[in-house]
Amino acid sequence: AQRVTQPEKLLSVFKGAPVELKCNYSYSGSPELFWYVQYSRQRLQLLLRHISRESIKGFTADLNKGETSFHLKKPFAQEEDSAMYYCALSGYNNAGNMLTFGGGTRLMVKP
Amino acid sequence: SAVISQKPSRDICQRGTSLTIQCQVDSQVTMMFWYRQQPGQSLTLIATANQGSEATYESGFVIDKFPISRPNLTFSTLTVSNMSPEDSSIYLCSVYLAGVSDTQYFGPGTRLTVL
Numbered sequence: 368a369q370r371v372t373q374p375e376k377l378l379s380v381f382k383g384a385p386v387e388l389k390c391n392y393s394y395s396g397s398p399e400l401f402w403y404v405q406y407s408r409q410r411l412q413l414l415l416r417h418i419s420r421e422s423i424k425g426f427t428a429d430l431n432k433g434e435t436s437f438h439l440k441k442p443f444a445q446e447e448d449s450a451m452y453y454c455a456l457s458g459y460n461n462a463g464n465m466l467t468f469g470g471g472t473r474l475m476v477k478p
Numbered sequence: 479s480a481v482i483s484q485k486p487s488r489d490i491c492q493r494g495t496s497l498t499i500q501c502q503v504d505s506q507v508t509m510m511f512w513y514r515q516q517p518g519q520s521l522t523l524i525a526t527a528n529q530g531s532e533a534t535y536e537s538g539f540v541i542d543k544f545p546i547s548r549p550n551l552t553f554s555t556l557t558v559s560n561m562s563p564e565d566s567s568i569y570l571c572s573v574y575l576a577g578v579s580d581t582q583y584f585g586p587g588t589r590l591t592v593l
Contacts, residue, residue, distance in 0.1 A: 469520060
């Protein structure tokens, strides 16, 4: 079974402070991991995926297979980063590809 | 990416009634998914709806309660049947785009309140 754990429901930081949103996963195969973000009153949208090794809006995430982690980081938080962040693992069920989501972390960036 | 719309965006329903939620995509996609997001919770997959086959339901969800249609590659419906207040949630459809995107894109969601 695949599982995604985000240990923090709420993370509050001041503007300009570093941010790290934790994500741990459990999966027997080779994982594909994603971070999704949901800003207030907006739909859920893809932030980044580990395969592309990209930096989006200053956020990066490195897959650590040894620690089964995919933490999201940003060196200097901005107020507009305040949102719900979901870590997700791509796996397969009988019907094909499926995403398993973590419980989400609400990031609040204070001025 | 894909443009996904859902109807209705929200509804308030009485206990015991049924509501059908529509999901429309602007391109042909093979895999569509229906999720539920209960208040304060994360997303839980209800079922996978592939065109040309029966929907595949996840543990805890059954076809009698959540019948799904997938008549073509751009459209799907989810019905929430015989509703109770516990069904109050946001229901989201998503599509899987292989290739460059290789991930799921989500609709805006339907906020359902059952009285």
